[in-house]
Amino acid sequence: MVPPPGAAPRPPVVTLGGNGAHPRGRKTTVYAALGQWCFGNPWRILASWLVFAVAAAVLAGTLGASYGAALSTPDSEANRSAEVLEDHFGSVGSTINGTIVLKAESGVNDPAVRTAMTELLATVDAIDEVTVSSPYGRDGGRRIAVGGPGAGKYAFADVELSRNFNVDEAGPLGLEIIDLIDASGLRSMDGVEVEMGGSWLARQEPPETEAIGLAFAVFVLIAAVGSVVAMGVTVGTALVGVGIGVLAITALSNTVTVPEFAPTLGVMIGLGVGIDYALIILNRFREWVGRGLEPQEAVGAALDSAGRSVVFAGATVVVSLLGLLLIGLPFVAGIGLSAAVTVAIVMVGSMTVLPALLGLTGDRMTTTRVRGITAAALVAVALLGFGTGIRPLLAALPAAAAVLIAGAFGGNRNPLRRILGHREPKALRDTAWYRLSRVVQARPWLFALGGTAVLLVLAAPVLGLRLGFSDEGNFPPDTTTRKAYDLLAEGFGPGANGPLFIVAETSAPADLGTLDGLSGALNQTAGVAFASPAVPSPDGGAALIRVQPTTGPQDADTESLVHELRDNVIPATLDGTGVDALVGGAVAFQIDFSDFLSGRMLIFFAAVLGASFLLLMAVFRSLIVPLKAVVMNMLSIGASYGVLVAVFQWGWFGSVLGIEAAPIEPFIPMMLFAVLFGLSMDYEVFLLSRMKEEYERTGDPVNSVADGLAATARVITAAAAIMVVVFGSFVLEDNRVVKLFGMGLATAIAIDATLVRMLIVPSTMELLGARNWWLPRWLDRIIPNLRIEGELREQSQRPA
Known part of the structure; x- marks a missing residue:
């Protein structure tokens, strides 16, 4: 290998290798030995994975799912208010709740309507761990609409679930309540509508749209690898990892807080990276076979080259996702841990199941x-x-x-x-990818500045990013959840869908009068539709004021109202009284959760980008290449965020995609960043390691770029196209969070694999030439050399 001009002596290479003899006299590394052993013992590998899958299925089936929904934020005001409510009022203000909404043209007090509704609510209230507050009860007057054309025609009942309730139990409970509503006869009465609201009680359909991505993957893989068997091996490897990953998430939900959409995210991410990793290794295997290696030796060489980049990229994704545990929020930690487990299982499957399947298929890999x-x-x-x-x-x-x-x-x-028959592969310098690189390199400033400008334009909407939670108004219009939301807004105003609870502990009778004074002040506050008198708790140790905003739960004005109450109205009214009132409720929980994540997002981004810079510097022995990679990652992910803001927050093309405008869920940017960081590192390593290999072999900074691009562009494009469709297909799901992830990942991958890798990288590599690989001598001596391209390279035999 020819080192770059003026390079310092290399430090020892850090490899996980053994010292066994390679069949052609070279040493065999752990990666090569693993690939060759799996190739030679396929049934043992597949049997081991079968045992693993059965054990995971038994464990998941025995434990069952136990998904959580707690948005608790350490030492937040909403959290403290929930503790007071729990201690003195029971389940009031729980984040897992719902409503049964009634509209009757003849009036909600029509005897037939009232009788049927009362019986229905009593039946629901009799369900274990469920408490129903009826509009016909002692304090139910506020639950019947007064004033306006809807007076007396609208009513609702609060359905509170105890904190012992799991989210996975809430969905079946919702179906049970819907069945009870159907059996009550209310829906058969003229002019009567009864709907059940509450996102946690909503029916959650299992995802099916991943099948669209798989259908597309079948065609792309056949075109990319030229073999039906090779396509089946690639998809099969990914599906093995994804299936076990979902079972692992189900079992994991019993030990940590895992949201109910985590398995869907696991399927999405697992399918994408699984096919990506398997395709990269398979492509390298076929390349080594083309160089004249025997299949078993080629598998070892593929794992020692492409397999290293897969492990590097997969480990990077896993570590990034596990970094979410440091945020300190169980909800976010559960999402990160679930995704990390899936990626880890898929990565191990790519390194073991794929070589085993290659050993079983033999010569059929090239026969169609x-x-x-x-x-x-x-x-x-x-x-x-x-x-x-x-x-x-x-x-x-x-x-x-x-x-x-x-x-x-x-x-x-x-x-x-x-x-x-198969078409004979073209020589690298006869391919369209080589010609594309040379066109880009001939006008480097045009493509570098033009590509960067496009990324900046796409990223511009991110300046208006507003983090927050969407509400039931974003559910599909034909769902009972959305209908209940709309009925409640019609009869009581938008704020009825997200009431606030102001609670205070009381130690003397005068405290209740003080809180009644606060209620009067609240009723004079802009943005408050109604504030109830202070209601004492059954034990007399606290009091509660219910506040209904004039705006909906996801409205920016509601967020401003919460901060106004906490910062100004409550302190000004209660100052010097000795009473400490706290603003809580589901909406306040969400606001505190968003504020907490917003304050830690930049720290998380900086830590991940810093780690990526150091890792890439050790891999490529360069300061410029990792710096460019960090900047490009920021721009491509920023462009993805910009698209999400335009579509999901501003509502662009919302009618086409079935999306209602709403804030961006606060955990989405961090999760997307963690996943996309690892995926872009995969492409970065795969592409640049080939460019570096060519440069170190020839010392030619121009053709090494074009040769490296030509050698990798086909597989990068194929893998990216599959991931774009796999991720993009999830935009067709009903769950808004899943839609966000799907579009965010698909957009970022499309940008990264085309605009960044095919245009900006070659143009900037051309502009900097040999300076791309510059590293100060003193730094070269002290940092480890993390070799990704492996030990089994045959520099004398280049692929045609």
Whole structure:
């Protein structure tokens, strides 16, 4: 290997390698030995994974799911108010709650309506761990609309779940309540509407749209690897890891706070990175076979080259996600831990299951028959039908089975058994990717500045980013949750969907009068529709004031109202009285949660970017390359954030995508950053390690860029295209958080793999030339050399 001109002596290379003899006289590393052993012992590997899967299934089935929804924030005012409410009022103000909303044109006190509604609410109240506050009860007057055209026609009942209730139990409870509503006969009465509100009680449909991504992956992989068997090996490897990952998340939910959408995120991320990792290793394996290595030796070489970058990128994603544990919020930690477990399992699967499957398939990896490609196309059609809900397309699945069966008979005379030819690969410098790189390098300033300008324009909306939680008004219009939200807003005003609870502990009878004075002040405050008198707790140790804002839960004015009450109204009214009032309720919980994360987001970003700079500096022995990588990561992720703000917060194209404008959930930016950081590092390492390899071999800073791009662009583009569709397909789901993740990941990957890797990287590499690989001698001596490209490179045999 020819070192760059003027380079300092290299420090010892840090590798996890053994000292066994390589079949061709080179030393065998741990990576190579692992790949060769898995290749030679496929049934042992697959049996081990089967045992692992069965154990995970048994554990998950025994423990069951126990998803949590607590948005508790350390030492927040909402948290302290919840403790007071729990101690003195029971479940009032719980974050897991709902409403049963009634609209009756004849009036909610119509005898037939009232009788049926009273019986329904009594039945719901009899359910364990559920408390119902009826509009027909002793203090139910405030739950019946007064004034305006809807006076007396609207009513609602609060449904409070105890804090012992798990979110996974809330969904089935919601279905049970809907069945009770249907059985009550209310919906069959003329002019009567009854709906159940509350996001935690909403029916959660299992995701199906990932099948759309798989259908697309089938075609892209066949085109990219030229083999149905290779496609099946790649997808199969990813599915093994994803399946076990979801089971692990289910079991994990019993020990940490895991939100109910975590398995869906696990499927999304696992499928994307699983196919990505498997494709990168498979592509390198085929390249080594093309250089003349035997398949078993080629598997070892593939793991010692591409496998290293997979481990590096996967470990980076895992560490980034585990970094969310340091935020100190159980809800966020549960999301990060769930995703990290899935990525780790998928990464290990890529390094073990894939070599084992390669050992089983043998020569069939390069053979494609008519029956195989026909059956694969039919399976893709069936997957598309499943993902889009077009059920007649599912008939393609038995048709695929029929094709495979028909193709098993008749010998070579059967046209289904005919082997399809493959196009001979072009020499690197005859490919379109090489020509693209040379075009970019011929006008480096144009592409560098133009590409950066596009990223800045896409990222511009992020300046208006508002973190917060969406509400039930963002549910699809045909759901009972959305209908209940709309009815409540019609009858009582938007703020009825997100009341505030002001609670204070009392030690003397005069304290109650003081709080009644606060209630009067609240009723004079802008943004308050209604504040109730102070209601003492059953034990007399606290009092509660219910406040209804004039605006909805996700409205920016509601957030401003909460801060106004805490900072000005309450202190000004209670100063010197000895009474300490706290603002709580679900909306206050969400505001405190958002504020807490906002204050730590930049610290998290800085830590991740700093770590990436140091890692890339050790990998590429350069200061410029990691600095550019950090800047490009920031720009591409910023562009993704900008698209999310425009679509989800501003509502652009919302009618097309089924999205209502709302704030961006506060944990989304951190999660996206952690995942995208690792994925972009994968492409960065895969592309730049090839460029560096070419440069160190030839010392040519110009052609090394073009050769490196030409050698990697096809697999990067294929992997990115698959991930874009896999992630993008989740935009079709109903869950807003899943939509956000899907679009954020798809947008960032599309930008990173095209605009950044194919245009900005080659242009900036051209502008800086040999300076890309500059590192001060003193720094070169002290930092470890983390070699990603491996020990099994044959510099004398370059791929054509």
